Amino acid sequence: MKKIVLIFFILGSMFIGSFFYLELDLQKLLNISNTIAFVNERWLPPDTTILPARGLDILTTLAIAFLGTIIPAFFSFFCSFGGSHTTCFNRKLYAITRGVFGFFRAIPEIVLALIFIPTVGLGPLAGVLALSIHNFGVLGKLYSERLENINPGLKEALLMLGASKAAGTFFGIVPKALPNLIADTLYIFERNIRNSLILGFIGAGGIGQTLFIDFKVFDYEKVSKCKRFNFNAFFSPGGACQKIL
Template sequence: MNRSPRTPAPSTPGGIERRPVPPNPRAPWRAGSWSVIVIVLVILHLLAFQATDFRPEALASGAQGMAKFLGEAFPPNLSPAVIGAGISGALTTLWIGLLGTTLSIPFALLLAVLGARTTSPHPVVYQVSRAILSFFRAVPDIVFALIFVTAVGLGPFAGVLALICHNTGVMGKLWSEAMEDVDPGPEQALRTAGAGRFQIVANATVPGVMPQLTGLLLYRFDVNVRSSLVLGLVGAGGIGLLINKSIKTFQFDTMLTYLIIVLVLIILVDLASAWIRRRLA
């Protein structure tokens, strides 16, 4: 049986055989999938616009009211009494954010160790810890503040308790994920040497993720200072409470003064956090 001779594939001058690149069979599927994703996103956005009554023309028609509001706010009230009250409230807001962050560390660290697959002693403990973290993370801090205000009354103590609960859930989840991604080498070495679970966590897991834990903690401190401002709007103390009172009494120039103080506070917190990160790097 005669067979036609195969045509040799072209080769480069160096003798390397050149073959054609095979077509990618998944390319049409990817293009079609992207089209479906875009269509679905467009539909979802149309539904969201309708559900939220998103009307840019309403904002344009209300420009006159906004101009009147800004006109009553400028110039800000720079009387010593207002500035003194604003600085005192801003410091209270800072203390709420600080305590809400630092006092949640033991609870977040414990739940992070129990909620990480690499350090949890049992699957049931892992699931329970994850459920607790999910609950604390799912309930907004302002809801916790409303609950604690009814329990301990108005004031910054309710704000601290609210931030402890919510921050425990957020930091615990972030820390547990950092522990799951840690290099397993030191843990295996200690386990081979006969170290117990607590010794492995204390001498290998936590030191291995300490830079990540510190960075996440500083980030959460920034967030908690801003959150404590909002908590003041529901009676949890701080400068947010002063802003709420000035709005209700139509003292918009005083409100603007408090907002300027808040801006200065946030800038100082950001600068301090950046300085600490550079020192720890």
């Protein structure tokens, strides 16, 4: 009980301290009408005439997000066996694998893109590399946790029947974790669509680069339409991703 009280006390102190340190003035929220008026005047109605011209840019963004998901998913899947106590009994390998995942996960995609742009130039390749490297750490962490939370009972039963360790792991652990692994991968894909748009602002290609130009010339009607098409049409109820699920 004392530990719980101490935890809540620490969290409460951090919350209050952060609030006052940032000098947040909640009274400014009373000016929300200014934002509503701005959106109504400058963002609405969306300009639908630009969709045919922006179709290739939107497709580029989706392709960057897809490659930035499927490439790290492949490598993370196999490496995650070394980052799970259920599948790896070598402490050094476990620590190294988790450390590698943590290292790549700690580097933001935008920083990686800025690092790669001088090497590969402006365009989608920088975005794909940035997303792939960062998400290798993210998916590796997620996959490792999924494998670690699986009850190893079936694996142990297969080993007792004479199966090899590899077969016991593959047939005793992976099938149980597979639905969660797929769900994590789809979540990262959705996340990558948003991130690839942001990477486009620094020259990594896709619709983000076009939106950045529209922002600079204050053409918000085009921005609002592209954003709605790029995200809502894909992940809204009845959208492509929902149909897959």
